[in-house]
Amino acid sequence: MLSLAASAALLLPLLSGAPPAGADAPEADSLQRRFAAAAERHGVPGSVLLAVSYLQSRWDGHAGAPSVTGGYGPMHLTDAATALARSVPHHSADGEDARGDTARPARTGAGTAVPAPEELPARLRTLERASALSGIPAEELRTSAAANIEGGAALLAAAQREAGLPPSADPADWYGAVARYSGADDAATAAAYANDVFDVIRTGGDRVTDSGQRVVLAAAPAVAPRTEQVAALGLRAPARGPVECPVTVACEWIPAPYEEFGDGDYGNHDKADRPVSQSIDYIVVHDTEATWDVTLKLVQDPAYVSWQYSLRSSDGHVAQHLPLKDVGWHAGNWYVNAKSVGLEHEGFLTAPDSWYTEAMYRSSARLVRYLAKRYDIPLDRQHVIGHDNVPGTVASSIRGMHTDPGPYWDWAHYFRLLGRPLTPSAGPRAGVVTIRPEYGENRPVYTGCATAGEACAPHGSGAVRLHTGPDADAPLVKDVGLRPGGQDSTTGVDDTGARASTGQSYAVAERRGDWTAIWFLGQKAWFHDPRDRPAAVNARGLVLTAREGLAEVPVYGRAYPEASAYPAGVPVQAVSPLPYRLLAGQEYVVGHRTPGEYYYAPVFDSSNHRVVRGREEYYQIQFGHRIAFVKVADVRVSQG
Template sequence: MASAALLLSLVSAAPSATAEQSASGALQRSFAAAATEYGVPERVLLGVSYLQSRWDGHGGAPSVTGGYGPMHLTDAKAALADAPHHSHGAEDARGDDARASRSALEAEIQDLAALPARLRTLERAAELTGIPEEELRTSPAANVRGGAALLADAQRRLGEEPSADPADWYGAVARFSGADDTATATTYADDVYDVMRSGQHRITDTGQQVALPADTSLRPDTATAGGLGLRTVDEDLTECPRTVACEWIPAPYEEFGEGDYGNHDKANRPSSQSIDYIVIHDTEASWDTTLQLVQDPEYVSWQYSLRSSDGHIAQHLRLKDVGWHAGNWFVNAKSIGLEHEGFLVNPDAWYTEAMYRTSARLVRYLAQRYDIPLDRQHIIGHDNVPGTVPSTIPGMHTDPGPYWDWAHYFTLLGRPFVPSAGPRAAAVTIRPDYAQHQPPYTSCAEPGDTCAPHGSGAVRLHTAPDASAPLVKDIGLRPGGGDSTDGVNDTGARASTGQQYAVAERRGEWTAIWYLGQKAWFHNPRTQRTAVNVRARVLTPRDGLAEVPVYGRAYPEASAYPAGVPVQAVTPLPYKLLAGQRYVVGERTAGEYYFATTFDSTDHTVVRGEELYYQIQFGHRVAFVKAADVRVLNT
């Protein structure tokens, strides 16, 4: 409040245009001054900072791995949590009621004294500069000085002389990554030099204008990385693009008595079943804890883990096999799971540019390999996966949550969300300005507390075109009819960036969409749009039907099951798609069920029926309807 009062007084003083320009250029000058002080080329300093934070300071709050400021100086004590991601809520990560679930394990808190150097760079920066740690956390100028000191120290440790030529700093940049293997360190350095070659400019989260001019002729001296002395990772079985650093750390497939086994299922995808989805998660645990968990046969599994500090990737399952990660067996059997190191409910959760870029490269590679469309019907968050039956809806997970920057992520994927229709379009894509759009959230650290202000890709949905109107209700999430809230984990009245919805009505600065069988209104002013108009296929109940059931999985009809494979009930969720309502169409699929309840994979069977389904964007989560119940329209 004091800061806000100070800002108000400054605004009321009506500074000159020159003064405003001077204030907005302060961070750029800090980079120049730090570069001069420590003998680091300014271009190198700007490139490293962009890959860490895109030059944002995040108000002095830590990233998901305890990194602070534009240089992401790390003090990971702020990021450690006491429970693993898959122990949250009541979700069974496998999501198949044909096989009994087991309770999730609890993770031990990591020994703070054993934290690797990559998670303690702020401490080292304080030693090198003499700047107090608190100042390095909260002052962007001090933080930049700390980063420059670390780069100069890395150059010195490699036995290299200070140089004004950015090409001579490749090894120091690789060391700055904190990676413990050569492939990750050099991939990180390659990314920094790619930023320097292509150039960047943007306005930061505090209104600072920062620019890094392009230098297409820049070619780094990669020989300067020869003295890093880092380990070589096992890449033999990895399935990754060449542009990332990928390590094989296998998840176990073991039997441990009484018909129980873990932590995944053997399969033969895509020959047996198509892979249609990529599911984005965050780990809710530190990197070391994440690796310990996925290597435990009594835990659950996913295909890839991604490290926040440098974008390093670990692959745990062959892509032909099925991981237990999404809480919905139909989705698990047809998806690939990516776990990103981070904590959804950290008060100012943000992810490094290094991890966003690595993740985007991996997703592009997977999408091309399996012909997966790059849209939000197929690249989904764990929080978009539907409950399988009514009883599982309240326990479904909510990561990566409202702080994941879907707009930036899809720009990196080469598929930015852009308008494709005029003002009277029948559908919209949710797309608020991430940095400027800061809806309040609660219950980040403690129940009911107010989360720190932060950019968000999610918009709130109301029962009427009025900010004071109640939020829409989710009868599946709250069967008793309770109200939706602004809790960070409450998805009951939330639409997320990239999701597409059919327009129900427009009124002034407000737009209504069809959502969970009701009209849901969001503020969409012309001066700051929270959605763009698009063309999309939609569906509605076929003529003569007053309502259509909605499902959480697309299972075959009973007659499709062979002898020996128990018929899985096609159980509707507690929602209805009513006559006159429309929903955007995603995947069209035949009913499928992968029967895999035994350790011996020779008994595993794919059951494929004649019943066809459409996936739809029904609420915050996707859902399925039978093709025979609806008609599809082009808008």
């Protein structure tokens, strides 16, 4: 497990960034001066104000756009009514099978009564309180970075007063106020948040924000906060229970039910004995498409579906729902479910100009590092995947697969927090590239965030567009699984057909001027990759191609055993190829090698559950935007 000091050392040399293309360019130090003025006016130490803002937004203003839970500006002042209005829970779509096991009836959330959101908690209404304290109109707090900082300083000063503490100039005296600013209703989460803020104070930082402003926080390594102040806040103790979390995150036990309904039906997960029975190979990143309280109510509904962890946006609080040995129903692919851990992050993929808080990114990264170390999961994008990277099990399921966390999740920043920054590992003529555009500068047009066909608000993105030729006007590459009729891919925010995402590695097919082509879904796909603003880094890796004598190789959405491996009483599962082909001469990056496996768990009585393991082996590959599998016997592997 990581100690607090070790996690601080890992997470906090990361304060780097650049303004997005076309950003306004005010005076380079004006934001710094706003922080200083607001801190002095409200009697808050400048380092405290800066560090709180960094943990909320990394000092970015996001041009007045709200976060995924309705937080505005550098101080993340919350006004979340709009987030509640658009709540459509993650697994509630008609026809979606979150379990993804074709051996039994689909398990969907469709038809489940979605609970009404509760009255907005105080942590989601801080903007109105900041307005009352500062006298600044709410609209100005949303749209003006200077006003937003002023409002945040007023909130911190009020928290200090309410704790019965004087407005000290010593940052160490503000631990309790910082803990209260988090909005957490339990002491562990409030303390974890405050610990992160004081880690920022001790380590310092220097970053260029999304508006082109340089903000500097001088390191103060000797600051020793008065952590005992949290006890006086009157916050509840979380239900720790049998949680499996690192000590550096606040985690509570909110269990998902294992309940039998009769007629062979049960919910909302499967008992298992991982990793004794099967290895855990994947961590799947989701967003909830619902508010926190709705998410928790749904995962506790035996008629709904399940996942291992939920993470709250405002403060990074974690709730665990399943023991890690058990299998959740979350990925829509039974093979992946049986070998993965699912993390649901509070948020909305298609909220225009949505952004995720630094507090949630950090908490998630610490949890992923813990899981990766515990189960020996490689920290790369073949194993730490988005829900949008999980393949359909068979041809008919491809179009129903999910697309979260979507193009606005900042994978580059996430992997820096994981301690695995995406840096070049090979020379300029390497045979493999890893996608890595500059998130803030990379702003491809997406459509359909709010209204079908209409452009989404401009926003940084970790994804690049893929064309049929080295030209921005060339058509986008096709995805015959998503569109069997052969129609072109689109710019829709949910269309993954011509999209490669940060951290994904592909074999180079050709380079021409400012363009690079990769092998993608059985075709050559081009993305803009100029030397002065590269969209990828050169990398090393194993690649595979069709075995000599084969014109094409079948591609699969799951790695199931051969028919002869199934014992009596366990129905044979079809090894069904997807409607794609890996053609001779094409190369794809290898993730890992695995035997064919099928977890047979069709009934409530877990004593009858079995793992079927065959002699047939598979390679996982990065085939398109989603991962896929090919049989070892069909290919040969070489160094890319």
